[in-house]
Amino acid sequence: MLRSLMLPLVLLALPLFAQSPVRVLDFATETVGEEPRTLIPIVGKWTITQDQGRKVLKVDGTRWREGQRLANLPARAKALYGERYAEFLDSVKAFAYFPYVVARDVSDFQGGEISLRFKAMAGRVDQASGILFDLRSNGNYYALRANALENNLALWRVVKGKREAVKWARNLTIIRGQWHELKVLVRGRTLEGYLDGNRFLEHALEQPVSGHVGIWTKADSVCLFERFTVASSR
Numbered sequence: 434m435l436r437s438l439m440l441p442l443v444l445l446a447l448p449l450f451a452q453s454p455v456r457v458l459d460f461a462t463e464t465v466g467e468e469p470r471t472l473i474p475i476v477g478k479w480t481i482t483q484d485q486g487r488k489v490l491k492v493d494g495t496r497w498r499e500g501q502r503l504a505n506l507p508a509r510a511k512a513l514y515g516e517r518y519a520e521f522l523d524s525v526k527a528f529a530y531f532p533y534v535v536a537r538d539v540s541d542f543q544g545g546e547i548s549l550r551f552k553a554m555a556g557r558v559d560q561a562s563g564i565l566f567d568l569r570s571n572g573n574y575y576a577l578r579a580n581a582l583e584n585n586l587a588l589w590r591v592v593k594g595k596r597e598a599v600k601w602a603r604n605l606t607i608i609r610g611q612w613h614e615l616k617v618l619v620r621g622r623t624l625e626g627y628l629d630g631n632r633f634l635e636h637a638l639e640q641p642v643s644g645h646v647g648i649w650t651k652a653d654s655v656c657l658f659e660r661f662t663v664a665s666s667r
Contacts, residue, residue: 456539458661460488469534472647472661473512477532484552484657492532494556494653512537531576531591532654533565535647536663542566542646545666548616548627549648553581553609555655560609562656563589563649564617567642575599575642576649577617577626577634581607586626586633602626602633612659620666 458471463481468474469490482491551562563578576589586602605628607613616627619642626634648658 455662455664456536458536459659460490463488471538472534472536474534475647477534477650479532479534482657484659487659490534490648490658490661492648492650492654492656492658494532494559494650494655530594531596531649531651533576533647533649535565535568535645536661539646539663539665541643542619542663542665543641543643543667544619544621546616546618546664547646547662548614549661550612550614550659551579552612552657553607553654554657555609556582556653559651559654560656561649561651561654562613562615562658563651564615565647565649566617566619566644568645568647569643574644577615578649578651579605579607579613579615579628580651581609586628588624588626588634588636600626600634600636602628605633 460469460481463469463471465481465483465488467481468479469481472479472490478493478496480491480493481488483489547564547566549564553560553562560581561578563576565574565576568574572594573590573592576591577586578589579586584603584605584607586605588599590597590599607628614627614629618625618627622638622641624634624636624638625632646663648661650656
């Protein structure tokens with residue numbers, strides 16, 4: 434069964450969106466060795482671990498295999514979409530190539546900033562760390578991801594479980610075992626992607642975003658995450 438306990442989030446104010454609170458998940462009061470309580474794992478193995486004395490979120494892709502899904506997936510999907518969870522569940526079952534977790538209390542991000550810090554640790558096929566957003570009840574979403582194996586940044590659109598490349602930034606420096614910052618900024622239909630404070634991507638969206646947000650990876654990636662931050666402009 435899903436645990437309904439929600440951790441308190443830090444409320445701040447960003448200069449860019451002065452009227453909107455910032456939600457920061459720092460995992461400080463989570464339990465090491467267990468799944469996060471502020472995020473709902475949908476695909477993959479996600480647990481709280483420690484890095485240099487700090488509690489962080491870890492995705493462990495060493496046990497990954499294509500099509501792998503979590504136990505109690507219907508309950509997890511229902512926690513996101515209530516009685517409308519069936520369509521979302523069908524999409525997840527159709528293609529579980531991309532491990533991800535979804536924030537419990539951000540149900541309709543329509544614009545603003547989402548950021549996180551990540552550290553790629555291992556992965557033979559991939560070492561990907563990403564921000565998931567615009568997650569709809571049909572399972573479609575966007576993901577901005579950085580890959581430490583390929584040294585690139587990419588914006589993906591996942592539709593019916595199939596990934597479509599939208600935009601690329603190549604020949605970047607993403608060092609495995611080192612912390613980096615990833616950020617997506619959405620203003621209306623304009624999207625910008627940042628790595629370590631530098632803007633590398635800009636894209637005009639076909640329609641405004643509206644949906645859940647979370648953290649995304651790929652295949653056998655082993656990565657750490659901290660300071661998952663959502664600042665909504667609406």
